Amino acid sequence: MRGRWSQSAADRACRNLAAQVARYGDTLGHQLYGPTGSDDDLTGLLRTALQGVAHSMGLVTRGEGPGGEPDDAAIAVALTGLLSRLGDSRQREHVAFGIGDGALMLLRDGAWTIAFTPGETVAERGLRLPAAAQQVRCVRLTTRPGDLLALRSSSLAELLVRPEAGDWFAERWAARRPYLTSFLSEVNVPVRSPGGDRTVVCLWDFGEARETPPADS
Template sequence: MTTTTWLIILLVLSVVANIALTARPAVSRRRPLPLPPATTVRDSPQTLHALESTRLELEQARQAADHATGLMQGRDLELGRVRGMLTEAQARAADAAGAAQEALALRKEREELLTRLRERAEEVRLRSRERDDTQAQALARIHELERRLADAEAGAGGPLGPEPVSPAIPRQLPLGRDTTADSSVDGADLGPVVVRAASARGDRARHDGEHRRDAVLLRFAEEIPTPTLLSAVAAGSPRGRWSQSAADRACRSLAAQVGRYGESLGRELYGPDGDDGALGALLRTALQGVAHSMRLVTRGEGPGGEADDGAIEVALTGLLTRLGDGREREHLVFGVGDGALLRLRDGAWSAVFTPGESAPDRTLRLPADAARVGWARLTTLPGDVLAVCSPPMAELLLREDVGSWFAARWAGRQPYLTSFLSEVNAPVRSTGGDRSVVCLWDFGDARDARSATR
């Protein structure tokens, strides 16, 4: 029911109540007729009828008064209910007014947010245009450099001319009793397998006047019945006083140990009944022999006349490669420490082996941890390049910017020894450690190797 309906009902009830109130005093103002003097009269039928009529009128008057009283009470209840409804309506009106104000505030805030959003969209559009312009300029610059590089290659007959890389030249000779040459290089063209090895003193050692602590080795393992090449990289600890001598001794002793167990290694490597358990035992025995030979470098310098293992700590990584033509070439890689074996395939470098699978294993060193040797078998396809690396060299090859630089120079080519040393010794910013690497090119067939020389 609406408010108007309730007001009409209220007016009707007010009229009824006024009528009842008007009738009530009229009844009360009725005065009884003066009684005649008391006389002894006998009740007649007419008198009894009059008395009964009067009694009925009084009863009707009382009922009318009670009805009027009930109507008054109902009016009071209705008035209370109407007042409640009015109060509730006023509260709702107040709430509606507050909601309207809140909606107005929200609408205003929405407009402000839309304005800021349009401003940000305009800013993003401008930034995007600036980015596109910058990218276009960078691409134009890259195309210009590529054109100039192509012109230079066409005019000089080589990737970067007759001197593609200017190697870093040391400013002073190293100091100390354990010094060796600043850099070393070796290599061989073995039919379908081409190998190059180089070790260069790091920038940090050159700056501090310290000596190179790494060593590399290439050796034909003639004691193994199947023609096999041994490649090794030993990285001496920067803290070791005799780490360079220990690294060189580790490489030479490894070649001696491979020769000593050559027949057994060949049987487990290439024989139809080769057993991985026996192969792992042979490698542990060989590395323990290397550790014993290394300790001779500092014999008598440790406490009690023993060898000082801390002065000769070395991380060693070795690779045995089966020679001869073949579509899939077998290799065995093994070692202790944080060296790595990387593979270059389809223009990208990837790590295929590290002697230490976890961080604690990568801190292992010879001679103390000779029994913790890690190893794995792998195969290469024609066109693959394997790189046995010391940790600083592995970091360089796995860097996106520098790795692609080396990949462009080594993929599908067999560099001259001097070119290979220059590229390993390129003035590229790095961690400053010694760079040592043995690279092995697998051409599958010897005829393909001859056509890739540069």
């Protein structure tokens, strides 16, 4: 996020994305898990949802750009999202999607791997909402009990691929979800990293609910 109002735009984008998912929930569910769901139809539906997000973001700077148009450069943000199937399961289904330079990382058996990046090329990693809403990418993936998925900013993803730092985070997050205070303290560990944005959302897969371990202290 580099624009003057990118932080406000990011907040609006996340809130509106939740509204868009709720709006298209039944159709998304059919495309995700129905017997006739297709990747092309799923991508098209996500593209429509992100166009709604982009329109909502434009309200942040309405009238600020040339000729009274929204100033896209001032609200430019990358976006990475994850849709996950709820319920008890030994193999959980997900769809990751996004635009720009974020990353979804998988922690399995103590090792981090990059499960998805919205941008595969330098040019794609430079894409931003609201201008690039049409260029969303998505991928289907599954997790098994014991896995951890982490939606991360690019700077934190680069930190985790370092052996020492990655091992440090894996040791603390692999077995149990930490208490929130511990989690925030660990995310902000004083280790030099590229950029200053350490945005992260983690999803622990514990399989069946009765097998879920308590939060660690």
